[in-house]
Amino acid sequence: MISQQTIQQILSRIDIIEIVGGFVKLKKRGTNYLGLCPFHNEKTPSFTVSPAKEIYKCFGCGRSGNTISFLMEHEKYSYVEALRWLAARYNVEIEEKELSPEARQQQQVADSLYIINTFAQKFFTDTLFNAEEGRDIGLSYLKERGFNEEIMRKFQLGYCPDQRDVFARAALAAQYNAEYLIRTGLVVQREEKLIDNYRGRVIFPVHNQTGKIIGFGARIIRSNDRAPKYINTPENEIYVKSKILYGSYQARQAIDKADECLLVEGYTDVISLHQAGIENVVASGGTSLTLDQLRLIRKYTHHLTIIYDGDNAGVKAAMRGLDMALEEGLDVKLVLIPDKEDPDSYVRRIGASAFREFIAANKKDVILFQLEVALKDAGGDSNKKAAVVNQVAETIARINKAEDFTRQQDYIRQSAEILRIEETGLYTLVNKFIRERIAKQEAKTANAADRPVSEPGDPSALAVPSDEDSLNLLFRHEQNERGMIRVLLEYGLRAWDEQTLVADYVLGEFAELADLIDNKRLLTILDLFKDWYQQGLEPSSKSFLYHEDQELSTLAVSVMDVHLELSPNWKEHYEGKIATPDELYKEDVLSTMRYLKLRKVYRLMEENQADLGKPHSEEELMMLLQTHMHLKEMERSLLQDLGTVIFK
Numbered sequence: 001m002i003s004q005q006t007i008q009q010i011l012s013r014i015d016i017i018e019i020v021g022g023f024v025k026l027k028k029r030g031t032n033y034l035g036l037c038p039f040h041n042e043k044t045p046s047f048t049v050s051p052a053k054e055i056y057k058c059f060g061c062g063r064s065g066n067t068i069s070f071l072m073e074h075e076k077y078s079y080v081e082a083l084r085w086l087a088a089r090y091n092v093e094i095e096e097k098e099l100s101p102e103a104r105q106q107q108q109v110a111d112s113l114y115i116i117n118t119f120a121q122k123f124f125t126d127t128l129f130n131a132e133e134g135r136d137i138g139l140s141y142l143k144e145r146g147f148n149e150e151i152m153r154k155f156q157l158g159y160c161p162d163q164r165d166v167f168a169r170a171a172l173a174a175q176y177n178a179e180y181l182i183r184t185g186l187v188v189q190r191e192e193k194l195i196d197n198y199r200g201r202v203i204f205p206v207h208n209q210t211g212k213i214i215g216f217g218a219r220i221i222r223s224n225d226r227a228p229k230y231i232n233t234p235e236n237e238i239y240v241k242s243k244i245l246y247g248s249y250q251a252r253q254a255i256d257k258a259d260e261c262l263l264v265e266g267y268t269d270v271i272s273l274h275q276a277g278i279e280n281v282v283a284s285g286g287t288s289l290t291l292d293q294l295r296l297i298r299k300y301t302h303h304l305t306i307i308y309d310g311d312n313a314g315v316k317a318a319m320r321g322l323d324m325a326l327e328e329g330l331d332v333k334l335v336l337i338p339d340k341e342d343p344d345s346y347v348r349r350i351g352a353s354a355f356r357e358f359i360a361a362n363k364k365d366v367i368l369f370q371l372e373v374a375l376k377d378a379g380g381d382s383n384k385k386a387a388v389v390n391q392v393a394e395t396i397a398r399i400n401k402a403e404d405f406t407r408q409q410d411y412i413r414q415s416a417e418i419l420r421i422e423e424t425g426l427y428t429l430v431n432k433f434i435r436e437r438i439a440k441q442e443a444k445t446a447n448a449a450d451r452p453v454s455e456p457g458d459p460s461a462l463a464v465p466s467d468e469d470s471l472n473l474l475f476r477h478e479q480n481e482r483g484m485i486r487v488l489l490e491y492g493l494r495a496w497d498e499q500t501l502v503a504d505y506v507l508g509e510f511a512e513l514a515d516l517i518d519n520k521r522l523l524t525i526l527d528l529f530k531d532w533y534q535q536g537l538e539p540s541s542k543s544f545l546y547h548e549d550q551e552l553s554t555l556a557v558s559v560m561d562v563h564l565e566l567s568p569n570w571k572e573h574y575e576g577k578i579a580t581p582d583e584l585y586k587e588d589v590l591s592t593m594r595y596l597k598l599r600k601v602y603r604l605m606e607e608n609q610a611d612l613g614k615p616h617s618e619e620e621l622m623m624l625l626q627t628h629m630h631l632k633e634m635e636r637s638l639l640q641d642l643g644t645v646i647f648k
């Protein structure tokens, strides 16, 4: 929790050119800076940064945002992480906000769970090495599996006695709270009594990256059909399955050093490989990888190698997370262990150095591997093959960082070769998927779901206007909704006439036009603006730029123009007349409002025509026809005003 003062301090120091320029090579062009977009692949720069407006915008893929959203998107930081990064950069000391009572309560619960887990780990480890039952059953089992004592101590393995409540009684005697004990999953309640949950099992503590114990895996020793092989900690304040990579604490330095992370399925795979001296290894528990897990890996390395046994369902599960891995910029390889063995048994049989050699020699590129498997499945069926082509293009399209451009090209070349299709065709297809995905993301940010877009064939769009220009206007509908907010944010506080400001004019006109705005999020900006303005504050684009609601800030940025492009007609129209570019903003405001008015006129014409279709008296017919003439005249006049200024 960062205090509001600190946030303000950070925001006041931000220099967008300096920050973005640290990641993207920028060149000055007029008042703006230009560079190659880091979010899509391009050869000619269309990524524009405006120091005056403190925003960036890409005219290639449409991404836009402020310094913080740049860090969030480019570096995959959370909002708070981006603020902390900036604070460190500008030497701003972070003042932490007082935790809310709920947050403090949650923190206290978490602390209690950590303490109980530490107590439990010590109890189980002590039992394993020092108690008779522990040594006879637990320790001898682990030794039989080939683990030495050193590695058991490194991973803090343990044993829970096969008795009713030995641990529960010890924990209660040590004054631990029964409710929290249940929440850790170490004990369960049976008829008012606490009994041990992991009876007769060997215990694998699970650590977070900082080494704190967040939970346990408990493995059965004698196989028993009725009992599960493993019991794991239930989800609680500190044990969140989707964020856990087993072994990340013990492996982190080795991953950093090797610049590679090996991923296996189970606890024993991790421990065996460690014992063999291969320490850059973690386990996902056999489920598909989550975004949190991928980001955890990416903190240390960009190279992920998945090691699974060949005919295991786990391979498919691991594959499911891979599209995300590509988006996170991870380079993913796959190694399949042969002969129905797993990494644990395989490294034991062939030894560490042979294992290393095997991994190095059998790394398959995961995209090409998937492609080969899918192609084999498709056989001679050309429909299925077409689906495979689409699938691989979509996958390759997810490699979307500019620094991975070469990698993407390589994939296109190799995939085209495997598929025996033309490289250029696949390239076009990949680009299509990139555009689609970005458009989808954009739409999501702008909350497009509640915005009906006029499509060709949509009767509401085609009902009235007939000529091409009018149609164009309807397709520009979304743009002109945004335009109204834009002129308000950009020019709101400039003079409209001698007495009033642009904001007065726009807000006044808007009272009539509000029902035309389909994107309700835009109305949120408008309402906020109005509130602030009426309170005598001076709202501007900056007020929204760093609004704490990221979605709102993104939307505000997306309506802003980094360079107002005047159409040639417009320039012609004004050159030598009003002549000062300073006055052009009024024309910008006027034409934006005209678009909206024109839309209003079309809507009224539709209603009028619908009325004409209903039965009516002679008198009513005259009225309706008159209204129609009147609206037609308004349309003509608005189109004329707009045409002279805007249309080419």
Ligand SMILES: [Zn+2]
Binding pocket: 037, 038, 039, 040, 047, 058, 059, 060, 061, 062, 063
């Ligand atoms: Zn771009």
